[in-house]
Amino acid sequence: MRRLLIDRTRCDGHGSCAELLPELLDLDEWGFPISLTGERDPAVPRSLAAHGERAVRACPLMALRIG
Amino acid sequence: MTTTSIAPLTGTQRVLAVRTESWREHVDALGPAPRLSSDELIRLVDSAGLTGRGGAGFPTARKIAAVAASRRTPVVVGNAMEGEFLSHKDRTLLDQAPHLVLDGLDILGRALGSRRLILATGERIDSTRVRRAAAERPGRLVDVRDLGGGFIGGQESALVSQLNGRAAVPQDPHTPVYVRGIDGRPTLVANAETLAQLALLARFGPDWFRSQGTPDDPGTFLISVSGLTPPSVLEVPRGIRLREVLLQAGVPLERVGAVLLGGYHGTWLRPGTGDVRLCEEDLSPYGASTGAGILHVLSVDSCGLRVSAEIATYLAAQAAGQCGPCVNGMPRMADTLTRLAVPGSDPRLVAEVDRLRGLVIGRGACAHPDGTARFVASTMLVFARHVEAHLRGECHETSVD
Ligand code: SF4
Ligand code: SF4
Numbered sequence: 001m002r003r004l005l006i007d008r009t010r011c012d013g014h015g016s017c018a019e020l021l022p023e024l025l026d027l028d029e030w031g032f033p034i035s036l037t038g039e040r041d042p043a044v045p046r047s048l049a050a051h052g053e054r055a056v057r058a059c060p061l062m063a064l065r066i067g
Numbered sequence: 068m069t070t071t072s073i074a075p076l077t078g079t080q081r082v083l084a085v086r087t088e089s090w091r092e093h094v095d096a097l098g099p100a101p102r103l104s105s106d107e108l109i110r111l112v113d114s115a116g117l118t119g120r121g122g123a124g125f126p127t128a129r130k131i132a133a134v135a136a137s138r139r140t141p142v143v144v145g146n147a148m149e150g151e152f153l154s155h156k157d158r159t160l161l162d163q164a165p166h167l168v169l170d171g172l173d174i175l176g177r178a179l180g181s182r183r184l185i186l187a188t189g190e191r192i193d194s195t196r197v198r199r200a201a202a203e204r205p206g207r208l209v210d211v212r213d214l215g216g217g218f219i220g221g222q223e224s225a226l227v228s229q230l231n232g233r234a235a236v237p238q239d240p241h242t243p244v245y246v247r248g249i250d251g252r253p254t255l256v257a258n259a260e261t262l263a264q265l266a267l268l269a270r271f272g273p274d275w276f277r278s279q280g281t282p283d284d285p286g287t288f289l290i291s292v293s294g295l296t297p298p299s300v301l302e303v304p305r306g307i308r309l310r311e312v313l314l315q316a317g318v319p320l321e322r323v324g325a326v327l328l329g330g331y332h333g334t335w336l337r338p339g340t341g342d343v344r345l346c347e348e349d350l351s352p353y354g355a356s357t358g359a360g361i362l363h364v365l366s367v368d369s370c371g372l373r374v375s376a377e378i379a380t381y382l383a384a385q386a387a388g389q390c391g392p393c394v395n396g397m398p399r400m401a402d403t404l405t406r407l408a409v410p411g412s413d414p415r416l417v418a419e420v421d422r423l424r425g426l427v428i429g430r431g432a433c434a435h436p437d438g439t440a441r442f443v444a445s446t447m448l449v450f451a452r453h454v455e456a457h458l459r460g461e462c463h464e465t466s467v468d
Binding site: 005007008009010011012013028030031032034035040041065067 | 390
């Protein structure tokens with residue numbers, strides 16, 4: 001299963017990722033993404049692959065990757 | 068493959084039994100470090116069951132195999148950063164047996180064909196002796212580097228980052244140092260004690276190594292004991308009972324309120340757990356481990372909540388300010404615990420501590436938030452009655468040691 005890998009050293013919060021991938025991500029009270037699957041890096045089911053790619057491209061800090 | 072004419076050290080004192088300052092003395096006492104191929108070394112370490120003594124307790128054979136599998140030549144780094152200030156073992160080893168630690172680097176470096184061997188020493192360590200030792204040895208020169216970085220300076224990727232001339236902060240774990248480390252090369256980072264243990268294991272073999280400890284958790288380990296007794300470093304077999312360590316360190320058992328095992332990322336244990344053996348099998352039900360070999364004793368007269376709040380505050384300040392959940396969540400968690408440590412505190416703070424714990428776990432680049440959250444969880448569990456007393460406005464604290 002491919003995962004959405006979040007580079008926490010790059011992420012600056014307040015992001016578009018949770019908006020583009022509400023199935024997998026939420027934001028905490030400071031605006032940083034929370035994995036909704038409970039996994040460190042949420043698994044991306046095939047049905048969400050396109051949304052995942054879009055979130056990766058939308059992150060201004062290139063903190064996301066699918067792998 | 069592990070041939071030496073020197074008689075093996077008997078008893079529980081192994082790495083601490085070696086006190087050889089000069090190279091000549093060292094070789095006379097122990098013989099030269101054996102040369103092993105990487106396959107031989109991996110087999111040897113695997114059959115001995117040696118695990119990393121720096122905190123994570125990961126099987127050393129697997130770590131070696133990970134870099135040996137790479138097509139590029141690996142770099143080997145000895146880790147004597149000792150960022151935990153309750154720990155004194157690395158310093159003790161580098162003082163008493165610098166050549167033993169250097170032997171470990173030598174054995175790994177030769178087996179892996181490394182051209183670069185580095186020993187990183189932290190800010191609380193005086194590297195004079197080990198530098199002198201490194202200079203008088205034949206063979207590849209070990210590059211001894213004095214580094215900084217505080218509590219997390221010894222975290223593998225933070226250490227590698229610092230050695231690469233960048234900030235001493237952890238890197239994204241999705242690219243581990245065994246894949247890309249020093250100068251982009253696969254890098255093996257091994258704790259100073261692990262190196263010293265390896266130096267003896269390579270000489271005396273896996274059966275000797277396994278003659279101490281338990282079948283699942285073999286060998287001896289160093290433990291830094293503090294609190295209610297002058298700080299000391301002991302070498303004990305894995306699986307020794309907690310009570311036995313306290314007695315050996317001269318701790319008055321009737322004065323023990325709780326013990327913190329594993330350092331600031333560790334776990335509080337109640338005094339009733341004296342029979343627990345310090346090995347993975349007995350400790351894992353408590354979510355505990357010996358970590359980097361640290362045992363800190365809290366007096367019955369001290370307030371565990373106050374002490375824990377101070378530790379959490381220190382840990383929050385040690386976070387390398389890069390990951391949002393850690394930067395924001397850790398100070399808030401420490402602050403909430405601090406408010407709870409004041410008698411007469413708001414009962415809602417209990418749930419708030421739990422919530423913040425959940426919010427930082429698994430959300431940093433390194434294990435600092437997870438380790439701190441674990442420490443805070445054990446504080447709330449072990450001092451649960453004390454939390455209740457605080458909510459009623461009471462605290463039994465009569466002394467602050
Ligand atoms: S879009 Fe990128 S920087 Fe923004 S919160 Fe998401 S991961 Fe972080
Ligand atoms: S989790 Fe905390 S300590 Fe670890 S790298 Fe991120 S900010 Fe630094």
